[in-house]
Amino acid sequence: MNRVYNFGAGPAMLPTSVMEQAQKDFLDWNGMGCSVIEISHRSKEFDALVTETDELLREVAGLPDDFEILYIHGGAQLQFAAVPLNLLGLNPAHKAAYLETGNFAGLARKEAQRFGNVTVAATSEDTNFNRIPDFDPSTLDADTSYVHLTSNNTIFGTRWNEFPDTGDIPLVADMTSELLSRRLNFDQFGVIFAGLQKNLGPSGMAVVLVRKNLIGKALEQTPSLLNYKTYADAHSMPNTINTFAVYMMNLMLKWLKDQGGVDAIEKVNAQKAELLYNLIDSNDFFIGTADKAHRSHMNVTFNLANSDLDKQFVAEAEAAGLYALKGHRKVGGIRASIYNAMPLAGCEALAEFMKQFAAKHG
Template sequence: MANRAYNFNAGPAALPLEVLQRAQEKFVEFENSGMSLMEMSHRGAIYEKVHFEAEALLRELLSIPDGYKVLFIQGGASTQFAMIPMNLLRSGTKAAYVATGSWATKAIKEAKLFGETSIAASSEAAAYKHIPSISELKYDSDAAYVHVTSNETIEGTQWAEFPDTGSVPLIADMSSDILCRPIDVSKFAVIYAGAQKNLGPSGVTIVIIREDLINKPTTPVPTMLRYDTHADADSLYNTPPTFAIYMMSEVLKWIKENGGAAGMEARNREKANLLYEAIDNSNGFYRGFAEIGSRSLMNVTFTLANEELEKKFVKESEAQGFVGLKGHRSVGGLRASIYNAVPIESVSALVSFMGDFQSRNS
């Protein structure tokens, strides 16, 4: 399609073109209702079909076992940073967090507002360039939970495998890599993810929570910040973000059509390998930020010799239709976010641009 940018934004991020076109066809009138989906009641049969289809697709694609609730909540992962300790951190226990970068640090900061926390492991001393090894994790056997951030978008690091925490509930923020590869949901007590990177547009947050953890909090928690509120009402306690959930459902259909989680992994590894090879074979012109064993499939971070050259790279890339390659303001450098919907053609075009830029600036 003409005039489509090479979209490497970190989030909100690229959506599949096919999904956008399907939504466009149904935008003004949905299912012969005489209304757009955005205009109709969330209590009506038409929307409820969309709502529960989205849940069913998510359960299928992630192979979510029995005993888990799937919730659609607003407020992004940042709200989950507070909801988790508010609902699950009991008096007399500690919550253990693995400090892997910017997003894990924000989760830790929020948890400290509601109870005791400990750091199970940290890569801060290494500028968060790697994920701590599983053997490094240290936490109390009676910890309220262990929290990990599966993928750090800013630093470009990702857990290759997850720890087995036994009887201690394992919680994961998967906002930036959910459904980028198959995972064993049964290893986790809670998985949460903002949709705006791999699952759809911004506005809806997915929470997959083990049913035995959905209890009335031991301390007063506002109604909308309680998991039992949303679980008891099938995420329809109040008006949900209906259009965002519809778009997510369409993205999930697209993922299913393209091989599910395994298909996404093959697609994502091909894209990531292209970019990392371009970096590694540049004779030091491009320098990967993350250590090789912790490199992300979703966010490829790299630097150039100096800030002026990076600014030139961003300016020239933007002139050629590349969007979102400037690194996060907190760490600088460059970043290409290659979530599920980013096509291989965009990555190939970026690799070609990188080669040309190197030849002109070496």
């Protein structure tokens, strides 16, 4: 078997050991003589799996008991509607403030505008989202229901290194591309959500971490399967849950625990990112696209000084076993997504390829 180093932004690579375990279990899970995707989501065996997954997530993330864990269909983008539907009702003014730092933050804001009075409290659009904008929480209206941000911007390669203190106004964070990649202080947040397809498993489902006192305040028109209370009351199973995604998330959490947990993986992630950024900064053949103060540890974005070489770089990299390095069309250039499952060896291989390519074409 010839496995490449997969730098795709998502669906992203998973650890080989996790994939092998899934392969081993696929036809006969837990000695039941059938697959986990064939058993009832109402069975005691599957309910035990969900409960174990809850417990693993609380342990690995350090998630307090006052947060509910919800597993919801539709990935992160469905939460762009679910968040305003569930939280705008916290205040009669139905106001929300969005911090716009890239494509997905913009999509979330546009969706929320369908349901209430939404403002852009800060944006870095004027510099093509290459930085995190300044934001003063004291400028928020007191009747704001919540503040929304995207913690890491996969397309533009930026992240919030520090999160704003919004006081009594709940802070909502889309952490699709970095949940469990660094330690969080959950006291800062009201809701955190993430699609699974970066650090948590396959695509198609989101995990939502919501403070329990924010549940049950949904707008009257909220569909039942977008209402957080519906999921909280039914242990995330008001209808048939994505059973395979929960199973894969369970394996991913066990893998992360075996790596030493979030604190250990955060150190490795910093080492991987530093390796690539140091190379970019030390060689005028490459040009980083994100402001140095706001660089992502999950998505390293850069251009070649000679953009005519972009296609050749991507093609030669793929031939060398370095897959999916083409940058997003909104930025161009090159993007290396180095989520938790990307080993340090993968970044070392990319760095060596970059050196050789620069020497050959510089």
